[in-house]
Amino acid sequence: MNTENAPAVPLIESLETTRELLRSTTLPLATASAAQQRENAARAVAQLDDYVLPRVRSLDAPLLAVVGGSTGAGKSTLVNALVGHPVTRSGAIRPTTRRPLLIHHPSDAGAFTTQRVLPHLARVQGTLVDPSRPASAPDDGGTAVEDTGSLVLLADQNIPKGLAILDAPDVDSVSDNNRALAAQLLSAADLWLFVTTANRYADAVPWQLLRNAAGRDITVAVVLDRVQASSAAEIEEDLRRMLNEEGLGGAPIFVVEESPLNELRMLPPSAVEPLREWLETLGADAQARSEIAARTLGGAVRELADTTDRTAEAVAGQQHTEEHLRREVTTSFDEALRAIIDSTRDGTLLRGEVLARWQDFVGTGEFFRSLEAGIGRVRDRMTAFFKGQPAPEVRVEEAIESGLQAVIVENTARAAESAERRWRDEPAGQVLLAGRDAAALPPDFPDQVAESIRSWQSDVMLMIQQEGAGKRTRARAMSLGVNALAVILMIAVFSTTGGLTGLEVGIAGGSGVVGTKLLEAVFGEDAVRRMSDQARKNLETRIRTMLAGRAKQFLDTIDELGEHPSAEQLHAAAARVRAESEAL
Structure with missing residues (x-):
């Protein structure tokens, strides 16, 4: 993939033309495939706006890693551990309204403060409050209703340069809006950090999303959370078998063993050390980031072309x-x-x-x-x-x-x-x-x-x-x-x-x-x-x-x-x- 700043003008023009055609295709008659294809075309337009066009126009922009998973999988606790202090629990950031949170290195602020990616979400600058204040309630219960119209941005030195982490709503949330936003954010990702647990790694909903990721060649890292040390090897082996069957054999697996939380509801740093090192290495390797972006973008563009053909039919x-x-x-x-x-x-x-x-x-x-x-x-x-x-x-x-x-x-x-x-x-x-x-x-x-x-x-x-x-x-x-x-x-x-x-x-x-x-x-x-x-x-x-x-x-x-x-x-x-x- 060419990572120079000069955009691929012919491709951009073709993508913009396709976007307008899909946006103008209403499929108003009640035919067999109309309802489903209207939805598919709308998703394709949204992904063009949220991810494909921004990425083609800025091939060397920082990678966006979206943390997704089921209710109670421990996504927010994982994000806190990766950052090194509480950022996702209630009361940690002002304003306190529950919104998707995008954490980036301060030097990468320009890539996210504009509407370059996810242009339909308003930007809200987050401010970290005293991290020593104990959390008042668990943050992984999955019951909070997201503000689905805005995105909280938080600059943090502990995030590697060239990489941003976005904490998404639960993919199986009881809220329709939350599920839709989770799908939108995952579609805008260069990289998925997919979090599951020892008890729920075989659930149907996350596996459907993982199959879609395999079909689009999205780079996926799977985090197996809350695993007892005695069964970690056995569960990891079974999860690897399932990933191989679904075409995701190359996805790295990071096992986070069950550990007690401290007074700030934080995991010990050692629990996520392998994952943190992987992310830091990725952030420091421009070529590796370029390859991930190219792979994910190529898959998204191929899927777009397929969706356009199905819309034509x-x-x-x-x-x-x-x-x-x-x-x-x-x-x-x-x-x-x-x-x-x-x-x-x-x-x-x-x-x-x-x-x-x-x-x-x-x-x-x-x-x-x-x-x-x-x-x-x-x-x-x-x-x-x-x-x-x-x-x-x-x-x-x-x-x-x-x-x-x-x-x-x-x-x-x-x-x-x-x-x-x-x-x-x-x-x-x-x-x-x-x-x-x-x-x-x-x-x-x-x-x-x-x-x-x-x-x-x-x-x-x-x-x-x-x-x-x-x-x-x-x-x-x-x-x-x-x-x-x-x-x-x-x-x-x-x-x-x-x-x-x-x-x-x-x-x-x-x-x-x-x-x-x-x-x-x-x-x-x-x-x-x-x-x-x-x-x-x-x-x-x-x-x-x-x-x-x-x-x-x-x-x-x-x-x-x-x-x-x-x-x-x-x-x-x-x-x-x-x-x-x-x-x-």
């Missing part, structure tokens, strides 16, 4: 789920679109009220009489006006509007119910629908549909007006009336008689053919075909727009999740971190 799962939910909505509304368009093509709309009003318009003879005498049509329309009666073609328009509106509203409601049902079959969809009645159509939706249909009818009428503006067609179009021709064109659009039977074919289909022939006589066959196609495309576009507006109610719920990094971006970031970290 979780993101890919999110993307797959998101696409699936979108397809469910699209499928439901596409089915509704096909049903509505089919009803405009197979004669369905010419049943019922539309058929009756069309029959009134065509079957009473007024339509055909209008072919013979324009003056008769004008006279009849004037009479209808003074009697307050709408013209027959207007009644056909109204019937078309009403019938088409019913078809659109019914199929849109069915599509919304189908989309909601499909989403509720998916865990991710259930979360997105929480507190929402996505299937309910707005109260004004029928009015919106009716307005769109009327706009379409107006477009058809405008088309007739524009087509009849030429000198050759104006007279014939004027003799029949724009409204009548527009209604005939609408019926022509709907009168492909695939869905009609019996008498309906004769009335609607036959009359539709007559109407089409009339339009062709006025405008020409090509013009009628063009106008029919245009009118149908106009209508289908409006139908698609109305359905898309309702589908958007579902799709917006997904869009509200916001932008997030893609799986490809995360995989690429992991690959860059691996490539740039090869020199570690």
